[in-house]
Amino acid sequence: MSNHQSVPFLDLVAPHVELEEELTAVFQRALRTAGFIGGPMVEEFEKSFAVFCDTADSIAVSSGTDALRFAIMASGVQPGDVSVTVPHTFIATTEAISQAGALPEFVDVDERTYNMSVESLRQYLEQQCSRDQSGKLISRRSNRPVTSIVPVHLYGQMADMDPILALAEEYGLVVIEDACQAHGAEYFSKKLNRWMKAGSVGRAAAFSFYPGKNLGACGEAGAATTNDSEISAKIRMLRDHGQAKKYYHDVEGYNGRLDAIQAGLLSVKLAHLAQWNARRRELAAEYNQLLANNDAVGCPWEPSWSRSVYHLYVIRTTERDRMIESLKQAGIGTGIHYPVPLHLQKAYSGLNYKPEDFPVATRVAAEIVSLPMFPQLSGDQQAQVVNAVQAFSARAVSETVSVA
Ligand SMILES: *Cc1c(COP(=O)(O)O)cnc(C)c1O
Numbered sequence: 001m002s003n004h005q006s007v008p009f010l011d012l013v014a015p016h017v018e019l020e021e022e023l024t025a026v027f028q029r030a031l032r033t034a035g036f037i038g039g040p041m042v043e044e045f046e047k048s049f050a051v052f053c054d055t056a057d058s059i060a061v062s063s064g065t066d067a068l069r070f071a072i073m074a075s076g077v078q079p080g081d082v083s084v085t086v087p088h089t090f091i092a093t094t095e096a097i098s099q100a101g102a103l104p105e106f107v108d109v110d111e112r113t114y115n116m117s118v119e120s121l122r123q124y125l126e127q128q129c130s131r132d133q134s135g136k137l138i139s140r141r142s143n144r145p146v147t148s149i150v151p152v153h154l155y156g157q158m159a160d161m162d163p164i165l166a167l168a169e170e171y172g173l174v175v176i177e178d179a180c181q182a183h184g185a186e187y188f189s190k191k192l193n194r195w196m197k198a199g200s201v202g203r204a205a206a207f208s209f210y211p212g213k214n215l216g217a218c219g220e221a222g223a224a225t226t227n228d229s230e231i232s233a234k235i236r237m238l239r240d241h242g243q244a245k246k247y248y249h250d251v252e253g254y255n256g257r258l259d260a261i262q263a264g265l266l267s268v269k270l271a272h273l274a275q276w277n278a279r280r281r282e283l284a285a286e287y288n289q290l291l292a293n294n295d296a297v298g299c300p301w302e303p304s305w306s307r308s309v310y311h312l313y314v315i316r317t318t319e320r321d322r323m324i325e326s327l328k329q330a331g332i333g334t335g336i337h338y339p340v341p342l343h344l345q346k347a348y349s350g351l352n353y354k355p356e357d358f359p360v361a362t363r364v365a366a367e368i369v370s371l372p373m374f375p376q377l378s379g380d381q382q383a384q385v386v387n388a389v390q391a392f393s394a395r396a397v398s399e400t401v402s403v404a
Pocket residue numbers: 063064065066089090092093152178180181207208209210221222
């Protein structure tokens with residue numbers, strides 16, 4: 001296969017070459033002011049990211065994982081509490097829960113959105129929890145108090161937040177959004193009759209700026225968002241050794257601050273995020289249309305209440321591994337997000353879950369493929385990807401026919 005035909009899964013060079021002058025100026029500013037940790041570049045980025053997310057505040061930290069850990073801790077989750085989340089996500093979701101001292105328990109995902117199933121959440125709360133004498137909600141599985149829900153906005157699409165918030169309110173739980181893949185995604189709240197940005201719906205939220213995310217740093221970075229000034233102050237303390245005033249430590253915190261250089265680079269890139277997200281949506285619509293006639297492939301579903309920012313474009317096929325191999329032969333990069341659901345990871349064998357505990361998550365993990373999706377993907381490249389998928393499906397059908 002000749003090289004010029006290959007389509008990478010992700011191109012992280014192109015967006016930085018386009019902005020090279022502006023990005024380089026950030027390094028100069030940092031060098032000339034010796035502003036390396038915190039300072040004006042971090043404050044500027046925090047202000048503009050809060051505006052982007054429609055929140056009162058954003059707090060820049062060292063990674064998405066730390067953002068989620070601090071958001072959970074600052075939202076009042078206590079060590080030993082249960083935090084309810086999904087098994088179909090990146091392990092950082094549950095790492096952050098555990099690092100906050102809480103215990104992750106899972107509910108299944110929805111077959112069509114791949115996000116938290118409201119029905120599974122309801123069943124969990126109704127059937128797997130009970131109230132103790134003091135009225136606390138207790139998980140039967142672990143005999144621990146359930147105090148929070150961490151929905152994940154996977155692949156750039158928000159979870160169905162209205163019913164999740166309604167259940168949270170009914171059961172007295174706090175909701176912290178894992179928005180690490182969903183910068184700029186929107187959800188239409190019927191309750192409030194308006195579109196809401198990812199990160200502005202729960203008590204607090206976490207974003208990752210890992211280089212491959214829709215908004216990526218040139219290194220590690222993340223941010224928490226919230227409308228609650230007390231939570232925001234707590235997160236600021238947690239990221240900086242538990243101090244609000246230098247060397248006066250109210251609590252034991254962490255070294256979770258963001259580099260000024262990363263903040264400066266993020267500010268430059270943030271100015272392009274809306275346009276990049278729009279291009280991702282355009283590419284997704286094009287993929288949907290070009291693959292519509294292929295019955296062997298399931299395209300992503302975007303409900304009317306959702307505007308996804310397509311961090312990933314994920315299709316489904318029962319021939320997943322063979323399709324990936326065939327695309328690889330055609331020079332096309334793909335990914336699997338994620339091949340092993342968290343309840344079946346070795347790291348969580350101690351939680352004693354079985355594959356059939358979350359049948360949707362287990363099935364989905366065996367059938368998903370992420371196709372190339374990034375703003376600089378050209379129409380030609382996209383056509384190559386689609387042609388390779390269609391050629392594979394046609395071959396797969398003819399092979400099935402000839403075997404039969
Ligand atoms: C990327 C990601 C994280 C963690 O972010 P880091 O910046 O890599 O620490 C958490 N949750 C999800 C769903 C992610 O995709």
